[in-house]
Amino acid sequence: MRSSKPVRRSAPRPPPGPGPEVEVTIAEMGGEGDGLAPGPIFASFTLPGERVRVAGTGERRKTLAILEPSPERVEPPCPHFGLCGGCALQHWRTDAYLAWKRERLIGTLARQHIETEVLPIFASPPFSRRRVALHARQGARGEARLGYKIRNSWDLVDIQVCPIADPKITAALPAMRRLAAPLFEHPKSAPTLHVTATDDGIDIDITGVERKSGGLSADARMRLAEQAAAGGFARVSMDGEIAYMDQTAPSVRLGDVRVVLPPGAFLQAVPAAERAMVDFVAKAAAGAERIADLYCGVGTFTFALAQIAPVYAADGSAPAIAALNAAVATAPGLKGVTAEARDLIRRPLLIQEMKKIDLAVFDPPRAGAAEQVVEIAGSKVSRVIGVSCNPATFARDARVLIEAGFVLEQVFPVDQFLWSPHVELIGVFNR
Structure with a gap:
């Protein structure tokens, strides 16, 4: 919906600091x-x-008022928007917002002198994020304050609603506030609850609790477990160490395969985006005879x-590889999976190890896959599929492959982090 408010309106910003007021036009x-x-x-x-x-x-100014609004301006759906640092673009009409993300990706590739077919962007819907990170601060009356950090601040917005999150996460907010209450025995503790909505309930891994003084006391751990049980959570862990678990370990389905998640496991943030990405990768991989899946996670x-073909899978997380191997044992119709816990930065898959590989898939962290891409570029691999959450490092790695004789055939952009400036992508290379 377009905004029906008057043309002259205040922007959702804190009171201005010192400095002159000026009128500018956004280019x-x-x-x-x-x-x-x-x-x-x-602004x-x-x-x-x-x-x-x-x-x-300076360059960063406080926006005081919108004097002449864009026809693309819409009413933000969240009452916390403008104070909460989680979203930046709820006020932009969807089609224009998605077009900007796609054009920004094209511009990032162009800076590495890369031109290719960029497909229409996949748009994740609201209320679809199954994975969020919530910051906790000490509260009162047996409840912590819980939410996202305020923009440009260490303080947080104690959120009541969240239009990006799976409704199951929002419904669990009161129980999570009570769960976090015992975490503040030490004044330096600044806990973060890494929350995942799994098929078996809410899974929470807690980081940021001060440990040099011995961590939580036995009494605080007992209260944490009691609140976890009372809240109906599937599992609560602290830095990967289980503090409470229900009878069923939390799991998700990846296609037809049930995978039991290790504490703090990485998952794609939005199930619908994950399905679209997997379908795209599988289609691009058709006809491969032997595949390397690098940075494979779970x-x-x-x-x-x-x-499609036998797969060699590698990831730096030993718990993720253990979960993958356990799932392989019960998965039907696979042509074979060999999985290894391996640091692909310090020990990338080498040229000589890829002699029988004709397709390499890589899905690295934001820093990219620089060490691994050098090995792929020097190998006889004929097709590469790169998955990335950082267009800049993807473009850098793509340039290495292109200079080795690959052609970037097409790119599939994915808007998995709704109303943020982030865009993810999958690129398909052929030699």
Whole structure:
């Protein structure tokens, strides 16, 4: 819906600090989702074409008022928007927002002199994130404050609703506040609850509890377990160490395969996006005879690939590989999976180890796969599929492959982190 409010409206920002007030016209969107005016001046929660009043000094200014709004401006769906640092772009009409993400990806590739077919972007719907990180601060009356950090602050918004999160996570917020209450025995503790909505309930791994003084006392651990049971959580762990678990270990289905998750396991954030990505990778992998699935995690792509050809799977997380191997033992119709816990930065799969591999798939962290890509580039692998959450490092790695004789045939952009500036992608290379 378009906004029905008057043309002259206040932007959702804290009171301005010292500095002169000026009126500027936003020319384009900056890379972090702030409007960019000549100067340069960055103004949060503004859109291209808008005339706005800002205050402050330097490049980053406080937006005081939207004087002439863009026709693409819409009413943000979340009451916390503007204070909460979790979302930056709820005020932008969906089609324009998605087009900006796609064009930003094209621009990132262009900086490495890469031109290719960029497909329409996959858009994750609201209320679909199964994985969120919630920060906790000490509260009162047996409950912690729980939410996302305020924009440009260490303090947090004690959220009541969240239009990006799976409704099961939002429904569990009161129980999670009670769960976090025993975590503040030490003043340096700043806990983060890494929450995953699994097929068997809510799974929580807690980090940021001060441990040098001995960690939580036995009494605090007992209260934590009691609150976990009372809240109906599937599992609660602290830095991977289980503090409470229900009778059924939390699991998810990856295609037709049930995978029991290790504490703190990485998963794609949105199930619908994961399915779209797996389908795309499987289609691009058709006809392969032997596959390497590198940075495989618990098997996001492994099981679909193993229906095509035998797969060698590697990841730096030993618990993830153990979970993958356990799932392989019960998975039907696979052509074979050999999985290894292996640090692919310090010990990438080498050229000589890829003699029989004709397809390499890699899905690294944000830093990219620089060490591994050098080995792939020097091998006789004929096809590569790169999955990335960071277009800049993907473009860097793609340049290495292109200079080795690969062609980037097409890129599939994925908007998995709704209303943020982040965009993910899958690229298909052929030699």
